[in-house]
Amino acid sequence: MAKPKVAFFDFASCEGCQLSAIDLAPEQMLDLLNVVDIVEFREAISEKAAKYDIALIEGSITRDCDVPRLQDIRNRSKVLVAFGACAHTGGINALKNFQKKEDYQKAVYPTDPLKYETTVTRAISEVVQVDAFIPGCPINTMEFVRIVKNLVLGKRPDIPDYSVCVECKKNENICVYEKGMHCLGPVIRAGCDAKCPSNGGYCYGCRGTVTKPNLHAQKDVMQKYNLTFDQMTDQFKLFLQRNREVFKNAG
Amino acid sequence: MNGKFRKISKKDLLIGLDRIINDGRKLAALTRKGEKVLYDYVTKSDEILMQYIPTVLSPKKFFLPQDEVILEYTTKGKVTAKIEAESMVLFGIKPCDLHGIKILDEAFAESNGDPNYLAKREKSLIIGLDCSRLCDEKAFCYKVNAQNITTGCDFMLHNTGIDFAVTVYTEKGAEQLDKYFQTEIKSENILDDFNQAKAAAFSKFGTFKQLKQLPEIFENNKNHSVWQTEGDKCLSCGSCILVCPTCYCFDVADEMALNLKKGERIRRWDACMLNSFAVVAGNDNFREEPKDRLKHRINRKFNYLMKKHGESVCVGCGRCVRACLVNISPKTIAETITGELSTGG
Amino acid sequence: MNSNNKLNIKPKDENLYLPEKATITKIKNFTDKELFFELELQNNKPLGHIPGQFIQLSILGIGEAPISISSPPGADNKFEICVRAVGDVTNKLHSFNVGDEIFIRGPFGHGFDDSIIQKMYRKHILFIAGGIGYVPLRSLINKVLKEPELYEKISILYGCKTPDEIMYKEEIAEVAEMGKNIEFLKTVDHGDENWTGNTGVITTLIPQVKFNPLNTIAIIAGPPVMYKFVLISLINKGMPKSNIYMSLERRMKCGVGKCGHCKMEGIYVCKEGPVFNYADIENNEEVL
Structure with a gap:
């Protein structure tokens, strides 16, 4: 069996997910390279191939000129994977969607606000068909490895569709709410091993929601723990722009 | 002695x-x-x-670990049970x-x-x-x-x-x-x-007034309004199942090593309160709504498995109550269904 | 010591999660979606199943899936399955060739055991199979067809969405020709230009069969939605619920009544089923 050709591409992102992908022990890296051919990877190598078996797209779409490039990659790829929160949900970049265009242009380039083209931030799936996604900001390295294995073996990508609470309970954490903080864990997709709540933080939802989140109940919980609706949307809009409207409706 | x-x-x-x-x-x-x-x-x-x-x-985690390798195998077809x-x-x-x-x-x-x-x-x-x-x-x-x-x-x-x-x-x-x-x-x-x-x-605490009859009472109350009202509150986060000392459902998955030469079959804790638990081939979900899943979970404790084990399978440890952010409690549900709650029992 | 402590917690010698190796000895293309496989157990023992039982089929590294056994019980170490590619395991299996090895556990479940077979003798047997539901019934159908004289009459009703989806075409044609007390009726939801047979859902075939509901045993398998309509139709004809058997589908993970995935209220389908008498489960809300 010929080794699948894997390529990484980035759009608006910090490229941290690509760095996370290669955050492997040397022997794991060698194993990975025995299983796949990495043909494009700006962080480590430079080579071009015409067709890709697996294209991993990091970053969100924030300019119209990104669209044809993404479509071209789509046309050349058998499997296209939204890689990391920016590609999966729009990520942090989508925060600008809450502001007026003139305002953020001015904030970034005060002396020459019109210098660069910019549009509303979109997730990859809003522009092209996505076959799989690897969520998180940044992605979980071992999850990346697992998904690559799944794709090479012809299995469906095995991304958990249950809440962060499951992992928090497995880690026997004291519930974040009991510690006086607020947390999106009950409606957010696990797979991160509840990293933030397990290390003194709370879940702000970088992996997006589970398939059928009960956002009404989540909202009730946060209100019960004395968070106003505005605080709630403000605190959690970082990764849940799309669900903001749902929260609003739930209010 | x-x-x-x-x-x-x-x-x-x-x-x-x-x-x-x-x-x-x-x-x-x-x-x-x-x-x-x-x-x-x-x-x-x-x-x-x-x-x-x-x-x-x-x-229970000492006998039924969260993740447990049950088989080891090579791609050459050598399979061994692991205990x-x-x-x-x-x-x-x-x-x-x-x-x-x-x-x-x-x-x-x-x-x-x-x-x-x-x-x-x-x-x-x-x-x-x-x-x-x-x-x-x-x-x-x-x-x-x-x-x-x-x-x-x-x-x-x-x-x-x-x-x-x-x-x-x-x-x-x-x-x-x-x-x-x-x-x-x-x-x-x-x-x-x-x-x-x-x-x-x-001394000031008593059992459910109809403890022995719970299976029958639950069997006759599959359409009680409590399932809907409590189910609507449910986050489907799965916490109640994870912390329960008598929940033992599991999932089984194969995991290959990165070199794709050997692999393991692993069983993991699973939870019937999660949306995906009762999905079958073709994506039919036999317990699609939180109320269906809640009804199943509570009936397993006070009805289905209680019949089998001859005693309540909810042991009243309170872990699920402590873990639930929306205050769903087997005790309250049982008291509601038996009528104890409204009669001040 | 308390007598309750007598519970035997000694592990048994046999490990119920350890699969046996089997070789693919035949593959036939049935439809676009279904392939027929003949498998041979490498331990040289017969599978030892009864009709209606299932196996857990493993492909190492991919996983395990419950699969109905479609051949009647046999004396040699071969058996047959028919598999639709719907998940990881079944998709992978479709890429396999004759000579490739897979692993199996089982047979599992409560099938059409002797007590059911005895109840069927001298009765009119009405098989109702929808789509891939033909596969779990085929084992019993072929067993019954070996000695048709033991039954008053045998009617087989088989419905598919389109003519392309009909499986075991040659075999079915032979059965339809057998005559005597055997009838075979087919229907498709949507015909094509070559289709001259019945068109319509499977319940449209039921009025075409003459049967005394009190002396008939109905045996049903098909997609979840089918059962509801077939059951209404049979009961409206006056068939007692205890004359109706159904083979149900769930996503069994362990096959031995532990993992919980196939639970239907208090019932583990993998152990107490997949074959049920309708009278035993009519009040179970999670059946359909």
């Missing part, structure tokens, strides 16, 4: 526990790790907490959790005995530690009579304040007690005082 009562001093208890550790056996007990209180392996008896503080997970079981002592297990272990023992020993669970269970010694009062306001063991045990551990300690009275339940318990612990035989019933104090502490 032939009119003889055994007791053990606190000092001798700790000495015995250290002997177990020095013997190279794993000892798990209630202990503190950072901010968490949990059952975990300890390296010295002074790490053990004698005063119970409710834990997130029950001791990891080492000699282990569980110390300080409370009556509710002992009820839980008894339920799991029955479930996993039934007809096609589960090799992995049974191997771990066979190699373990369980030392119970009786409760003299209710551990907190979320616990409701008294509702199902789970504050007292008749089985589930090898021997049980009852803290009399000065020392510990011992009740032996199994031959293994008797033998291991003698092997590791210095005990004293008394002719007077040293348990009486403890039992009286315990009875007094629990």
Whole structure:
């Protein structure tokens, strides 16, 4: 069996997910390279191939000129994977969607606000068909490895569709709410091993929601723990722009 | 036990526990790790907490690990069963959790005995530690009579304040007690005082009024409005199942090593409160709504499995109540359905 | 010592999660989606199944899936399955060739045991199979067809979405020609230009069969939605619920009544089923 050709591409992102992908022990890296051919990877190598078996797209779409490039990659790829929160949900970049265009242009380039083209931030799936996604900001390295294995073996990508609470309970954490903080864990997709709540933080939802989140109940919980609706949307809009409207409706 | 009562001093208890550790056996007990209180392996008896503080997970994790390799294989087609079981002592297990272990023992020993669970269970010694009062306001063991045990551990300690009275339940318990612990035989019933104090502490709490009839009552209340109202609140986060000492459903998955030359079959805790649990090929979901899943979970405790095990499969430990952010409680649901709640019972 | 402590927690010698190796000895293309496989156990023992039972089929590294056994019980170490590619395991299996090895556990479940077979003798047997539901019934159908004289009459009703989806075409044609007390009726939801047979859902075939509901045993398998309509139709004809058997589908993970995935209220389908008498489960809300 010929080794699948894997390529990484980035759009608006910090490229941290690509760095996370290669955050492997040397022997794991060698194993990975025995299983796949990495043909494009700006962080480590430079080579071009015409067709890709697996294209991993990091970053969100924030300019119209990104669209044809993404479509071209789509046309050349058998499997296209939204890689990391920016590609999966729009990520942090989508925060600008809450502001007026003139305002953020001015904030970034005060002396020459019109210098660069910019549009509303979109997730990859809003522009092209996505076959799989690897969520998180940044992605979980071992999850990346697992998904690559799944794709090479012809299995469906095995991304958990249950809440962060499951992992928090497995880690026997004291519930974040009991510690006086607020947390999106009950409606957010696990797979991160509840990293933030397990290390003194709370879940702000970088992996997006589970398939059928009960956002009404989540909202009730946060209100019960004395968070106003505005605080709630403000605190959690970082990764849940799309669900903001749902929260609003739930209010 | 032939009119003889055994007791053990606190000092001798700790000495015995250290002997177990020095013997190279794993000892798990209630202990503190950072901010968490949990059952975990300890390296010295002074790490053990004698005063119970409710834990997130029950001791079931020692027999049914969160992730457990059950098969190992190579791509060349060599498959071997994997069973990891080492000699282990569980110390300080409370009556509710002992009820839980008894339920799991029955479930996993039934007809096609589960090799992995049974191997771990066979190699373990369980030392119970009786409760003299209710551990907190979320616990409701008294509702199902789970504050007292008749089985589930090898021997049980009852803290009399000065020392510990011992009740032996199994031959293994008797033998291991003698092997590791210095005990004293008394002719007077040293348990009486403890039992009286315990009875007094629990006297204001009673069981569900129709405890024995719960299966029938639940069977006749599949359309009760409580399923909808409580189900609408449910986050479907799965916490209640994860923390339950008698939930044992699991998922099975194959995981290849990154070199794709060998792999493992792993079973993992699963939870019927999660949306995807009852999905079949073609994506039909047999329990699509939270209310369906909640009804299933609670009926398993007070109806389906209660019929099978002959006692409530909810042991009233209160873990799910503590873990639930939206206040769904098996106790409240049962009281609503039996009508106890509205009649002020 | 308390007598309750007598529970045997000694592990048994046999590991119920350890699969046996089998070789693919034949593959036939049935439809676009279904392939037929003949498998041979490498331990040289017969599978030892009864009709209606299933196996857990493993492909190492991919996983395990419950699969109905479609051949009647046999004396040799071969058996047959028919598999639709719907998940990881079944998709992978479709890429396999004759000579490739797979692993199996089982047979599992409560099938059409002797007590059911005895009840069927001298009765009119009405098989109702929808789509891939033909596969779990085929084992019993072929067993019954070996000695048709033991039954008053045998009617087989088989419905598919389109003519392309009809499986075992040659075999079915032979059965339809057998005559005697055997009838075979087919229907498709949507015909094509070559289709001259019945068109319509499977319940449209039921009025075409003459049967005395009190002396008929109905045996049903198909997609979840089918059962509801077939059951209404049979009961409206006056068939007692205890004369109706159904083979149900769930996603069994362990096959031995532990993992919980196939639970239907208090019932583990993998152990107490997949074959049920309708009278035993009519009040179970999670059946359909």
